[in-house]
Amino acid sequence: MASLSIHSKKHKVAVVGSGNWGTTIAKVVAENVQAHSDLFEQEIQMWVYEEDYQIPKDSKHYDAGSALSTKPQKLTQLINGLHENVKYLPGIALPKNIVANPDVADTVKGSTILIFNLPHQFIGRVCDGLRGKVIPYARGISCIKGVSVSDQGCELFSESIGKKLNIYCGALSGANIANEVALEKWCETTIAYDPPAMDSKQPTPAGSPSASSADLPSLQKSESKSMKLAALPAEYPPLNHANVRTLFHRPYFHVRMVKDVAGVSLGGALKNIVALAAGFVDGLGWGDNAKSAVIRIGILEEVKFGMQFFSHTCRSETFTEESCGVADIITSCSGGRNFRCAKMAVKEGKPIGEIEERELNGQKLQGTSTAYEVHSFLKAMAMEKEFPLFEAVYNILEGNNKPEDIPKLVEAHSTDDV
Amino acid sequence: MASLSIHSKKHKVAVVGSGNWGTTIAKVVAENVQAHSDLFEQEIQMWVYEEDYQIPKDSKHYDAGSALSTKPQKLTQLINGLHENVKYLPGIALPKNIVANPDVADTVKGSTILIFNLPHQFIGRVCDGLRGKVIPYARGISCIKGVSVSDQGCELFSESIGKKLNIYCGALSGANIANEVALEKWCETTIAYDPPAMDSKQPTPAGSPSASSADLPSLQKSESKSMKLAALPAEYPPLNHANVRTLFHRPYFHVRMVKDVAGVSLGGALKNIVALAAGFVDGLGWGDNAKSAVIRIGILEEVKFGMQFFSHTCRSETFTEESCGVADIITSCSGGRNFRCAKMAVKEGKPIGEIEERELNGQKLQGTSTAYEVHSFLKAMAMEKEFPLFEAVYNILEGNNKPEDIPKLVEAHSTDDV
Numbered sequence: 047m048a049s050l051s052i053h054s055k056k057h058k059v060a061v062v063g064s065g066n067w068g069t070t071i072a073k074v075v076a077e078n079v080q081a082h083s084d085l086f087e088q089e090i091q092m093w094v095y096e097e098d099y100q101i102p103k104d105s106k107h108y109d110a111g112s113a114l115s116t117k118p119q120k121l122t123q124l125i126n127g128l129h130e131n132v133k134y135l136p137g138i139a140l141p142k143n144i145v146a147n148p149d150v151a152d153t154v155k156g157s158t159i160l161i162f163n164l165p166h167q168f169i170g171r172v173c174d175g176l177r178g179k180v181i182p183y184a185r186g187i188s189c190i191k192g193v194s195v196s197d198q199g200c201e202l203f204s205e206s207i208g209k210k211l212n213i214y215c216g217a218l219s220g221a222n223i224a225n226e227v228a229l230e231k232w233c234e235t236t237i238a239y240d241p242p243a244m245d246s247k248q249p250t251p252a253g254s255p256s257a258s259s260a261d262l263p264s265l266q267k268s269e270s271k272s273m274k275l276a277a278l279p280a281e282y283p284p285l286n287h288a289n290v291r292t293l294f295h296r297p298y299f300h301v302r303m304v305k306d307v308a309g310v311s312l313g314g315a316l317k318n319i320v321a322l323a324a325g326f327v328d329g330l331g332w333g334d335n336a337k338s339a340v341i342r343i344g345i346l347e348e349v350k351f352g353m354q355f356f357s358h359t360c361r362s363e364t365f366t367e368e369s370c371g372v373a374d375i376i377t378s379c380s381g382g383r384n385f386r387c388a389k390m391a392v393k394e395g396k397p398i399g400e401i402e403e404r405e406l407n408g409q410k411l412q413g414t415s416t417a418y419e420v421h422s423f424l425k426a427m428a429m430e431k432e433f434p435l436f437e438a439v440y441n442i443l444e445g446n447n448k449p450e451d452i453p454k455l456v457e458a459h460s461t462d463d464v
Numbered sequence: 465m466a467s468l469s470i471h472s473k474k475h476k477v478a479v480v481g482s483g484n485w486g487t488t489i490a491k492v493v494a495e496n497v498q499a500h501s502d503l504f505e506q507e508i509q510m511w512v513y514e515e516d517y518q519i520p521k522d523s524k525h526y527d528a529g530s531a532l533s534t535k536p537q538k539l540t541q542l543i544n545g546l547h548e549n550v551k552y553l554p555g556i557a558l559p560k561n562i563v564a565n566p567d568v569a570d571t572v573k574g575s576t577i578l579i580f581n582l583p584h585q586f587i588g589r590v591c592d593g594l595r596g597k598v599i600p601y602a603r604g605i606s607c608i609k610g611v612s613v614s615d616q617g618c619e620l621f622s623e624s625i626g627k628k629l630n631i632y633c634g635a636l637s638g639a640n641i642a643n644e645v646a647l648e649k650w651c652e653t654t655i656a657y658d659p660p661a662m663d664s665k666q667p668t669p670a671g672s673p674s675a676s677s678a679d680l681p682s683l684q685k686s687e688s689k690s691m692k693l694a695a696l697p698a699e700y701p702p703l704n705h706a707n708v709r710t711l712f713h714r715p716y717f718h719v720r721m722v723k724d725v726a727g728v729s730l731g732g733a734l735k736n737i738v739a740l741a742a743g744f745v746d747g748l749g750w751g752d753n754a755k756s757a758v759i760r761i762g763i764l765e766e767v768k769f770g771m772q773f774f775s776h777t778c779r780s781e782t783f784t785e786e787s788c789g790v791a792d793i794i795t796s797c798s799g800g801r802n803f804r805c806a807k808m809a810v811k812e813g814k815p816i817g818e819i820e821e822r823e824l825n826g827q828k829l830q831g832t833s834t835a836y837e838v839h840s841f842l843k844a845m846a847m848e849k850e851f852p853l854f855e856a857v858y859n860i861l862e863g864n865n866k867p868e869d870i871p872k873l874v875e876a877h878s879t880d881d882v
Contacts, residue, residue, distance in 0.1 A: 221752070221753045221756045221757065221760075222753060223751065223752070223753055226750075226751045226753050226754075227753075231750045231751055231753065231754060232745070232750055232753075232754045232757065232870075232871040233751075233753035233754055233756075233757055234753075234757040234760065297871060297872065297875070298871065300757070300871065300874075300875060327650070332644075332649045332650055333641065333644045333649055333651075334639070334641070334794075334795040334798045334799055335639045335640060335641055335644050335645075335649065335650075335651035335652075335791075335795055336649060336650045336651055337794075337795075337798075338639045338651075338787075338790075338791035338792070338794040338795045338798075339639065339650065339651055339652040339718070339787065339791055341790070341791065341794055342652065342785070342786070342787060342790055342791040342794075345785070345790065346785060349785075363784075366781075366784035366785060366790070367760070367763070367764060367767075367784060368760070369756075369757065369760060372756075372759070372760055372763065372784070372790065373753075373756035373757055373759065373760040374756070376752075376755075376756040376759055376760075376794060377752040377753055377755075377756045380752045380755075380756075381752055452650075453650040453715060453716065453718065454715065456718075457715070457718060
């Protein structure tokens with residue numbers, strides 16, 4: 047339990063991003079700061095990429111007599127006036143302590159907890175705009191799914207953010223479809239958070255020199271030797287697992303805390319390749335046994351990828367036991383878009399690109415790009431043979447193999463070492 | 465690779481049981497003994513519980529001019545004449561080296577490998593009939609799903625067989641729907657096999673005294689201290705993981721070998737409780753996230769059950785990484801009968817017993833009886849609180865809780881220990 051009296055300051059929380067998932071997470075934490083006023087300040091600033099939006103005539107918010115309805119309005123004004131993100135999360139009432147802010151630097155001002163939830167291609171630009179504007183001892187949580195993989199290497203988004211802003215950044219990922227969470231349908235999530243030990247011990251008084259790199263966890267050690275993180279002043283409640291969990295955990299959104307940032311981030315990226323494979327075998331009509339075999343093999347290739355390339359920090363349990371691993375992969379292989387499009391492609395005998403164009407309204411499948419990126423990375427590491435399912439998906443997309451080949455392609459690797 | 469020349473004898477394989485799954489496994493091993501005549505004798509004896517069967521008029525085997533068709537025939541005669549189990553696996557051509565045999569003692573005569581695949585309630589009676597008729601150094605594999613749980617304790621079927629016949633008995637379980645395997649649709653399975661070390665080392669000549677109990681694996685150590693197992697004579701190829709896998713592995717039936725007999729057996733029993741829970745939340749319309757959360761929690765309760773009550777031998781990876789664990793639970797929570805009936809019960813607002821009666825033609829749901837048995841066992845151990853999902857299912861069946869309570873019931877246990 048958090049102690050109530052010994053900390054003179056409370057944490058201020060900002061959410062950077064306000065799409066479908068960003069707004070949903072803002073709702074979750076806005077509810078929790080209300081329920082835990084001993085730990086958190088009551089206002090949640092939420093950064094909104096400003097745009098004009100015209101309320102549609104069929105919206106319950108449309109009022110022909112109101113200026114808000116008759117012409118396009120600033121999205122921030124609509125959100126703050128209606129307490130609803132009418133564009134990206136329509137129909138969901140937001141707590142009134144969420145304040146939409148079009149100025150990203152102003153959004154994070156004075157905040158000790160920064161939640162990043164925006165499309166990954168904007169991370170660089172947004173962080174550039176935040177440099178020098180962030181409290182040095184702030185801590186981040188990235189809710190951005192995926193990792194950046196190429197033949198150059200493999201970088202976690204939480205790492206990119208942490209390095210750009212010189213703060214520690216953890217990661218949140220799980221079997222979470224934004225709309226279902228927004229509707230308060232029950233699910234679970236995983237938060238990986240492993241900041242410098244000084245945060246929970248709080249041995250250094252406010253304003254004292256930051257800890258040496260010897261105190262940093264291994265991920266930070268390996269990735270940012272030159273980074274010096276500022277200690278959280280003792281006036282604040284510690285940002286330990288219990289308090290971070292308190293900020294995110296709801297009766298409908300169960301949080302498990304882990305330390306493995308790499309594993310949590312990788313699960314959200316690699317599952318999309320597995321979902322394509324599951325769609326391929328399901329499209330062949332091979333039934334639930336084959337699909338669950340693909341999922342099982344996919345989980346083990348995720349484990350192998352993590353242990354191979356993030357051996358400092360990765361734990362196999364993150365993939366096999368947590369929501370960000372096994373649960374997210376199951377959900378993605380049940381009805382996710384990668385699964386559905388791959389299945390349609392096989393059933394209709396059409397290239398997946400054609401299905402993507404027809405079904406996704408110009409959006410792109412994450413699974414296909416991740417399959418190519420991971421292949422390119424594995425090839426650069428000369429390790430394609432160690433990941434037969436990931437490679438099978440790449441080769442099926444490339445036309446080098448057929449979905450029917452999957453059992454043969456994974457077979458040689460299915461023996462144990464006895 | 466098995467060496468071809470140094471062993472003067474080959475293994476003879478018998479299948480005890482010939483239902484849907486028994487006949488399917490007989491087909492699998494009959495194909496493999498043909499492909500590996502260096503290791504195995506070519507004939508597979510299959511015990512059939514003899515009964516009269518009348519070929520239906522719409523069967524392709526019905527021939528008005530043939531005596532086989534015009535009146536009821538012995539099932540063994542039909543199987544051996546038509547090379548098809550017309551009653552329990554109709555439409556699937558069986559290899560001609562399968563010989564149906566109505567005499568169980570004659571079936572196992574001279575066999576060094578006994579595959580048990582019959583309804584669990586017949587194990588006692590059949591083994592009683594086999595006592596003294598089995599080669600002392602024979603090894604068994606039980607394909608019978610489930611375990612025997614009550615407030616008296618928890619016994620594996622493979623253990624019951626092993627003790628009754630004084631032989632070592634392993635277990636096979638996985639995400640395997642018999643009809644799909646029979647149709648050669650691809651899936652995976654897990655075989656747990658951990659016989660006394662003497663089998664692979666073969667240090668003792670044929671007919672020498674059997675190994676001391678100090679050589680037995682820990683499961684046997686704990687369960688059958690008084691058991692003395694006979695060593696496999698050196699004339700036979702060793703029954704190590706490679707050769708056991710060779711007997712079962714097919715291009716459409718991928719085998720992974722493990723040593724954890726308890727874990728493999730428990731997975732096949734406990735998954736049915738989880739499938740009920742998955743059906744309950746799906747019946748509420750909570751979506752794929754909630755279902756995958758139930759599966760994740762279910763896997764961890766399986767792990768806990770195994771580690772708690774079979775700590776000598778159980779490994780968490782058996783549940784989290786193998787077909788008998790994670791894959792079987794996913795399949796069962798996709799379209800299995802426990803899942804389907806639980807979902808219907810919630811959607812229609814009816815007791816599950818009523819759905820069971822309507823949907824299952826007099827058959828019983830495994831999940832409900834397992835939930836009651838496991839509750840009774842946990843209560844006797846005063847450990848109900850450690851298994852909130854298993855208990856939730858029991859309490860929902862009992863009317864003490866509603867499906868909507870599941871998140872609340874599992875919530876207190878969803879924190880980690882940080």
